[in-house]
Amino acid sequence: MITLKNIRKTYLVGNEEVHALDGVSLTIEEHEFVAVIGSSGSGKSTLMNIIGCLDTADEGDYLIEGQNVNELSEKQLGKMRSKKIGFIFQQFNLIAKLDAYENVELPLIYQGVGAKQRRERVIQALEQVGLSGRMHHRPSQLSGGQQQRVAVARALVTNPTLILADEPTGNLDSKSSRDIMELLHQLHGQGNTIVLITHDNEIAAEASRQVKLWDGKIIMDTKSEDQREEASQ
């Protein structure tokens, strides 16, 4: 469903070229739950930006449902983000002056969904993350775990092709981390495709597939190893 072919991304730091991604190829099928693991500087943030259509690659092709993202204009990239991707960030990234309901509603407003349908979908999404009782609380009135659940609701409300979670438990205590991981499992169980980016091996182990990045290259992919094992048998 999404395919990266030989993706390269180079940053200029001072006069030195840094290869953040050095020929990354990856295919993620529908209903997969993929964890991208890597230490800081491994290129996983760059990969997530590219997968999330926040940035484009210097070289290589990135296809979402057959459409080459590298050929899209800024406006079309915005549309891609709006329709196909649901983001969950480490910092929650809720808008402080909007309450939980309005934060979840925002992506639907940008999609131009009608008021009545918006209302139904927002309430449904907040119910799914167990926050229907806190709809009109601002982020500052919610705990970290609750804020992240609002963010999950915001990511899933548009019914995206891909939910992209960047260290979603990075700022949470172990209890809240558990809640969020269970939510992700639940979403996966409902048929969503999830890409989880983390440096935590324990969290990554919960995903059905692990991809490890090192120095801008994929050095391990459990799926291809399975395939290799299958091939060798």
Add this chain to the structure above:
Amino acid sequence: MKVTQELKMALSSVKANKMRSFLTMLGIIIGVMAVTLLVSLVQGATNSITEQLSGLGGSNLSCVVTKTTPRITFSEIQTLEQEPEIGLVSAYSSGSGVAKAAGNQEEVLIYAISQNYQILNQMEIAQGRCLLDSESEYRLSNCLIGAAVAQNLFGTQEVTGERIRLNGKDFTVVGVLKEEGSSALNTKDKTVFLPFETGQRLLGLNGIQTFDASAADEASVERAERTLNEFLRSRVGEDNYEVFNMGSLLDMIASIYNVLGYLLGGIGGISLLVGGVGIMNIMLVSVTERTREIGIRKAIGAQKSDIIVQFLIESVVLSLMGGFIGLALSAGILGIVNVFVQDYHFAITFGVAMVAVFFSVGVGVLFGIYPANKAAKLKPIDALRFE
């Protein structure tokens, strides 16, 4: 529908930073106040002055003779009425004196007038009748008095048939004028009018020094003016007379006030622009402050145009609110001014209000575009990384 959401968000953002929003608006408030107050004051002054002047006989030509010999007689100027371009001719002269009656006394203006004067000056009678030229011919001691004179001497308006003593001579009141409300240019209320010749004698005057003439119609004003000039030149010689055209005088005054209005409006406009710069300034600060928010919005699907609209609406809301507050304050100030200044009436006309509101919206858009564009151009990854 998107816009109503944006509007709600803009309002809540204005509410969230009350002090800052108010200070930002202050520039617009002062600017709009400057424009509306200055323009309304000038308009009010223009209206009352032209009203007063046209009350003096807007379409009339006024003639003043500065030389007493050779004497011009009333029957002479009456012959001018036979010219086709001239309508009515009226002679008058004025002075002042003390009127006494019923044990009261009052300083009054004394006007000696011919019959047509009452027509040319649109004098309205409340009681009794007007003065006739035949009374002038026979030098009858009759008089027509202003409303204030009647009130102050007799305590009532119903005084026809009463007698008053004017500069030591007795006169019979034949009529009382309607009250007009006095002002610097309108003194009819405080005047005693006498038949022309009667009055001339009382004032110790001889011959005609001031007279008015009306043109037969609008189109013949210039010809009438020429005729009067020719007549006077032949009678008293070049430099000894003056013919004033009240109409062109009115036009001149109106155009002076017009220019004054534009000038003052322009000065107000400049302060409105300065207010706009204030809005731009604060919006730029707001864009920097909200870089992360912009990044989030873009990540979850906001297009460039959504961000532009959001910031534009916010600056227009700020400037429009400032505009309305400024208008309301100006209306209040004019209301207070009206209490203290009685000769003039000041009000914000619909046109002025529209211009003020239109301009404040314009300022909001004009000075909102740059910050809004700056916000929209932010790249989502850079904006998200911003702390």
